[in-house]
Amino acid sequence: MSKTIAVIPGDGIGPEIMTATLRVLDALDCSLSYDFVDAGMAALEKHGELLPQATLDKIAEHKVALKGPLTTPIGEGFTSINVTLRRHFDLYANVRPAVSFPGTKSRYENIDIITVRENTEGAYLSEGQTLSEDGETAISMIRNTRTGSTRIVRYAFELAVKKGRKKITAVHKANILKTSSGLFLNVAREIAKEYPRIEFNEMIVDNTCMQLVMNPQQFDVIVTTNLFGDILSDLCAGLVGGLGLAPGDNIGTTAAIFEAVHGSAPDIAGKGIANPCALLLAAADMLDHLDMVAKGDRLRQAIRDTMTSDRASVTPDLGGKGSTSSFADAIVKRLAA
Ligand code: ATP
Ligand code: MG
DSSP: OOEEEEEEOOSTTHHHHHHHHHHHHHHTTOOEEEEEOOOTHHHHHHHSSSSOHHHHHHHHHHSEEEEOOOOOOSSTTOOOHHHHHHHHTTOOEEEEEEEOOTTOOOSOSSOEEEEEEEOSSBTOOSSSOEEOTTSOOEEOOOBOOHHHHHHHHHHHHHHHHHTTOOEEEEEEOTTTSTTHHHHHHHHHHHHHTTOTTSEEEEEEHHHHHHHHHHOGGGOSEEEEOHHHHHHHHHHHHHHTTOGGGOEEEEEOSSOEEEEESSOOOTTTTTTTOOOOHHHHHHHHHHHHHTTOHHHHHHHHHHHHHHHHHOGGGSOGGGTOSOOHHHHHHHHHHHHHO
16 A cells, blocks of 8 residues: 655755655655655745645645755744744654764764654743843743643653653653643653553653763653753754754654754755765654554664665765765665665
8 A cells, every 4th residue: 555745855955865865765665655845945936935835735635744954034024934834733742863873973872862852832832921121021931731741741652662662751840840840740650650561760851961961871762841852852962973863753633744853954955965864764763653663674774784884875974975875875775685
C-alpha cells in the first residue's frame, strides 16, 4: 500500500538536501509517493505568499510532511512560517533526538538522548506579556494545563514503547514554579504508573543541565515543558557536535512535520556541499511515525556506516571531501548491499 506525503523542498540548501533525501528514501523501498508543495521564499516568489492555503491543505490531506528549511523575510508583517505551521496544526510535541555519530567533533561518544518538548503552552504564550508604561516592570505568564501536560507525557511514553527505550526523565522546576511546573510533574508521575516497564525518574532542570554536561549517558528520553525543552534540546545537540546532524519532529493532533533543525544556510546554497544528514535523520523519524521503524533503523544504520567507513564521500562540514550527492550515493549503495 502506497502512502503519499507532502514534501516542501524549502529555501537555500533545502532543494539540494531534499533531492538527496528522496533519492535515499526511494532506495529504501518504502512505497512513498511525494506531493510537492511550496512554502517560504520559494512560495513568495511563485504564489505571492509565504504559506499558501494549498500547502496547508496538502499537509492536512496527507497528515505527514517532510520539510526543508524555510526562510522568513526579516521585517514587520511576517510571522515565522514555522510558528504559523505549529499553531495551525497544533504541533504540540517537538521531538529532538541527539545521537553520537562516528567521526564528528564532539565532547562525548555513545550519546543517544531524545528530548520531547511540549510546544504549545508553558512560557511561550503570546498573551499575558505586559510592560508597564514607565518601562519599569515586565510581566510574563506561564500556563500549563492538565490536558497539555497529559498529551506530551503520554506521547513521550508511547514513543519510548515504540522505540524500545528504557527510561524517561521528567524535567521540571516544581520546587520554585509550584503550580505550573508542579502540575506538569504530577501528571508525569500519574502517567508513569501506567507504564511499569519503563523506568521513570524526575529531575530539576538546573541539576539536569549539570548532569547532561557531566554524565550525559545516563539519559534516554527526556520529557519537559516548552522553555526547558527549548534550552535542553540545543544543549543535547551541542553534546553530540552541533546542529548539523539534528532532526526535529513536530507532532500534532492532525498532522506531523519532519525537518532538519538547521536553517537554509544561504552561504553554501547552490554549491552542492550541504550535508543532507539532518534531513535524512528527520526522514528516518518520519518512517518510525509511519510505523516503518525497521526501515527507519536501517536508514540510520546506513548513515552511520557511511560516516564510519566511507569518509571520502562525506561533506566538508564532517571533514570529508565529498558533496551532497556523493554522500547520498554512498548511503544508497549501503542500502542496496
Ligand atoms: P537561516 O537564516 O535559514 O537560519 P542560516 O545561515 O542561519 O540560515 P543555519 O543552518 O543556522 O542557517 O547555518 C549556520 C551555519 O551552519 C552556516 O554557516 C551554514 O553554512 C552551516 N550549515 C547549516 N546547515 C548545514 C548543512 N546541512 N550542511 C553544511 N553546513 C550547514
Ligand atoms: Mg539561522
